[in-house]
Amino acid sequence: MTEFSLSTPLDEAAIRQLNIGDVVYLNGTIFTGRDEVHIHALKLLNEGKDIPVELKDAALFHCGPIMQKEHEKWHLVAAGPTTSSRMNSLEPEFISKFGVRAIIGKGGMSKPTLDVMGDFGCVYLAITGGAALLAAKGIKNVLGVHWLDLGMPEALWVLESQNFGPLIVAMDSHGKSLYEKVRSDTERNMEDVRKILKLD
Amino acid sequence: MITENVVKQATFELLRNAVTVLPRDINEALKKAYETEEEAIPKMQLKNILDNIELAKAGPLPMCQDTGIHIFYVTYGKDMIMKVEEAIKDGLREATKSVPLRPNAVHPLTRNNPGDNTGLKMPYINYRFSDEDFLEIAVMPKGAGSENMSALKMLTPSQGLAGIKEFVLNTMVNAGGKPCPPTIIGMGIGGSADISMKLAKEALLRPVNAPNKDPQIAELEKDLYEAINTLGIGPMGLGGKTTVLGVNIEYAYCHTASLPVAVNIQCWAARRATARIHKDGSIEHITHPKEGEI
Known part of the structure; x- marks a missing residue:
């Protein structure tokens, strides 16, 4: 369990040094993006249009925060992760076309995403689901928001992080996934489980 | 007035x-889970959860x-x-x-x-x-993280208790880390498709330390609790001993030709x-x- 403190923009070397089980703390800009941001950004890209932010070497946070506006300035209240698997079908294209280097979320993602992470040099960083105030402590500032018409949870928020974590490297750029490891452990445990339940 | x-x-x-x-029963179950875990990753997940609970309360x-x-x-x-x-x-x-x-x-x-x-x-x-x-x-x-992992199965009566157990196991393995484990499983057995689903959600209103009053159902709750925590999915699906904090079951009589079973999962933030x-x-x-x- 090696600990790393990384700053955005993230270069490939910084990402390739990470292995599953490592702990990461992030500094610098983080973009939120969930279902609608993925759909909207890919649609614009495929129409040859620009999106309002630079996602190359960026960290993308699967998160729909609670924000409050005070004196014309957005203030972050709570910001835990959403379930990443909802973005399974969109993430491989999103990573390879925009050049994202780190996905922050919970629950893990599918094999096609793991494969693209290996090809391109990207990692999946697991943050504790539901621990939204702990996560918010690592966000120092709300730098801006785009596509607010998608609704507060679905908008693209630009956040400034400081010591954001602890994040667990759960899928690395070497084809390894903690979730796959847990899945094979689960299969191995199944015999004991079935015994407890008196199943055949 | x-x-x-x-x-x-x-x-x-x-x-x-x-x-x-959070209600007292959930707080106590999470603290117990933290004590139970030995490996660094699941312990860290539970520590984050407990720290977060304190931040929420203080807010x-x-x-x-x-x-x-x-x-x-x-x-x-x-x-x-x-x-x-x-x-x-x-x-x-x-x-x-x-x-x-x-x-x-x-x-x-x-x-x-x-x-x-x-x-x-x-x-x-x-x-x-x-x-x-x-x-x-x-x-x-x-x-939504936990709700999206809910499942309903219209079993045949011949599939019986074994079919119910298989269905819950499959649902939990498929859910993995997605519903923010350690979770609470609400189950509805019997009724009709909609009634079993409604019972599954109502089961989540009951504290995790209060077993069903029917001894046969209470035993099923206990067996499923033990079995699912043997799977090794762990907090946030990153491996560990605590996958569920409790299994709560409600049941209703059903049609002689059917056996509906519903699972409604609740995240640790129950x-x-x-x-x-x-x-x-x-x-x-x-x-x-x-x-x-x-």
């Missing part, structure tokens, strides 16, 4: 209590950014039928603004978000009746709050007797 204003105030207080302070602020959609259970006492829908909606709007809650309720097709957590049939209110002298309101703010409104209009909080305490 129980006025609409009192119902609105009670709704507001219930929501603030629910999203900022008071919502422990999770997904403050859910809002399922209410209104139980009318004797001679107490009154319209409460608008008062509950007003309380929810107020809580959305000032607790604050995330505006989650959207049109299912256009995905338009009105921004105040209300819309057609939302919040959803279940109505029940009792012969007590109070009006009881319970709220369960339900997040938020629920109950209050009673007495005839004099006073509000008595049951799950959260004092502000910021349980």
Whole structure:
């Protein structure tokens, strides 16, 4: 369990040094993006249009925060992760076309995403689901928001992080996934489980 | 007197209590889970959860950014039928603004978000009746991460108890880390397709340390609890000993030709709050007797 403190923009070397089980703390800009941001950004890209932010070497946070506006300035209240698997079908294209280097979320993602992470040099960083105030402590500032018409949870928020974590490297750029490891452990445990339940 | 204003105030207080302070049984189960885990990763996940619970209480602020959609259970006492829908909606709007809650309720097709957590049939209110002298309101703010992992299976009677167990196991393996484990499993057995689903959610209103009164069902709850915690999915699906904090089952008689089984998963942030409104209009909080305490 090696600990790393990384700053955005993230270069490939910084990402390739990470292995599953490592702990990461992030500094610098983080973009939120969930279902609608993925759909909207890919649609614009495929129409040859620009999106309002630079996602190359960026960290993308699967998160729909609670924000409050005070004196014309957005203030972050709570910001835990959403379930990443909802973005399974969109993430491989999103990573390879925009050049994202780190996905922050919970629950893990599918094999096609793991494969693209290996090809391109990207990692999946697991943050504790539901621990939204702990996560918010690592966000120092709300730098801006785009596509607010998608609704507060679905908008693209630009956040400034400081010591954001602890994040667990759960899928690395070497084809390894903690979730796959847990899945094979689960299969191995199944015999004991079935015994407890008196199943055949 | 129980006025609409009192119902609105009670709704507001219930929501603030629910999203900022977990019920005692859940807190205790999470602390026990932290003691049980030995490996670094699951222990770290549970420590983050426990630290977060303290931050929420101190705020008071919502422990999770997904403050859910809002399922209410209104139980009318004797001679107490009154319209409460608008008062509950007003309380929810107020809580959305000032607790604050995330505006989650959207049109299912256009995905338009009105921004105040209300819309057609939302919040959803279940109505029940009792012969007590109070009006009881319970709220369960339900997040999507766990709700999306819910499942219903119309088993054949011949699949029986073994079929039920297989179905729950498959559902939990498939859910993995997605519903924010350690979770609570609400199960409904019997009834019809819709009744079993409703029972599964109602089962989540019961504390995790209170087994079903029917010994056969209580044994199934215990066996499933032990079995699922042997899977090794662990906190956040990153491996470990604690996958569920409890298994709560409710059942109903069903058609001789069917065996419906429903699973409704609740995340570790198992938020629920109950209050009673007495005839004099006073509000008595049951799950959260004092502000910021349980």
